[in-house]
Amino acid sequence: MNTRSLSLGIDIGGTNTAYGLVNRRGEIITKGSLPTTGHATVEAYISTLQTELVPVIKKAGLENIAGTGIGAPNGNYYTGEIIFAPNLPWKGIIPLANLISEALGLKAILTNDANAAAIGEMTYGAAKGMKDFIMVTLGTGLGSGFVANGQVIYGHDGLAGELGHVIAVRNGRLCNCGRKGCLERYASATGLVITAELWLAERNDATSLRAHKGNLTARMIQEAARKGDAFAQELYEFTAGILGQTLADMVAVTSPEAIIFFGGLANAGDMLLVPAKKHLEDNLLNIYKNKVTLLQSALPDADAAILGASALAW
């Protein structure tokens, strides 16, 4: 076995943390996950992470691992910190790269989880060979990575690419960030559920989802829509509408050749992407029409983010 033939990728989401050991060919040789939530402090979370990962690292051989790349909401590539992440349980500024580096005995590099996914798609997935694209991760929240001229746009402070907090509806729904109308309050698993609960309270549609009022999940809505529930399908149409019109504005900024979707909500596939494409086209400035491809991630499940994170560490 070559020295330093592996890299550890860690993807920290609002609900779960996924990790994988990746070889230089981009194959995940071992993977696993743990809950992100349920720890009183970030130190307690790091302790759980350490308990989980130290045996994995020992088994593969610490001397074989080049380092660890971490994708996390509001992760700062330049400083290694996560800063006021509305979708993580820990508030304020957390020196996450340092904490993980000390816990695991590995060099650690941090970025936004969506930037990590973008790097994963560019290296191994749907964005292979692309120089200009937008990565959109539709999970608990909505993350994004903008790639221009073949490079992730980090911005002057390392914090660029917060599409989830672009205002989609002026004076709209209150967001965890304290502002109103952020895209992720509409276009995310959370947003889909909020819309569903609001509509169930306001409308009288006959829908199988009514039985779960107050306890809906995005998965229930997806299953109902697949089974032909018109109410559930309209929820996707509405969500895709807000997503498409907001993306039309983003296309006017970076003119990407593709927008790539990843995450739980994106797994709805055509049910979301077909209407999103329609609403995108309806709202695009002429010069951009019929040029942008909407794609689903070419990497299975959480692998895009793990692979992307791991690529940071080489």
Add this chain to the structure above:
Amino acid sequence: MNTRSLSLGIDIGGTNTAYGLVNRRGEIITKGSLPTTGHATVEAYISTLQTELVPVIKKAGLENIAGTGIGAPNGNYYTGEIIFAPNLPWKGIIPLANLISEALGLKAILTNDANAAAIGEMTYGAAKGMKDFIMVTLGTGLGSGFVANGQVIYGHDGLAGELGHVIAVRNGRLCNCGRKGCLERYASATGLVITAELWLAERNDATSLRAHKGNLTARMIQEAARKGDAFAQELYEFTAGILGQTLADMVAVTSPEAIIFFGGLANAGDMLLVPAKKHLEDNLLNIYKNKVTLLQSALPDADAAILGASALAW
């Protein structure tokens, strides 16, 4: 004199075309302008441009000129064409770089006028040393150039950076582009005048501008505001409000260290930039607050665009 010691910069605006011969130190050694409007066809415009510029080129010596860089609305860096430019008199796809190259006998490179201004500011002006900033040109329309990682974002097709056609007000004012609520229908010289005429029709404010109802210009509004006319000042406050809240969304995409303003409306200076900064901050996601500087162009009048355009040709 060195061989190829000069470059010709041409800035084509909706109303006027400005040009200048620039040396390698960024000094404009001769400059002039002609109207963009008033020609029946693009060929007639090129003919006027030729009549104006051939003597200038002869005087400087064709052999001394490296080429010409052109900034124009919707200019495409990759193809040398202008494509469906709503603020130029010619419609459809115009191979402008080729037409000008043939007319002047010089190699010609085209870009968006605002991208040209961005390159000018980066090379000689307010963005010297910056790697991440947004250039906003506030003239007849609103143009923009986004710079990330020290490079202009051209997008996959060369047409990125149309901030003027980001939707600022959903279902708002009808734009020349056929869509509704584009930022440039509010934040531009044209937008300022539209707001003023609408308010004069709807409201009864005592204002010196009422005497010019139906024939207002942005210059009249600026002069009235400077003299303390409360109605004119409120027009700037309103315009800055829409500009600031839309820019807050753009900061979430590229996280720039500065936003640099150029053009007629930007010449209002603090009257526009102070309220724009306030509205920007009020609308920013926490992680971006108190980090973005709003600056006026450091290059006089039309020089930013001429210098930027000329820099393309070296």
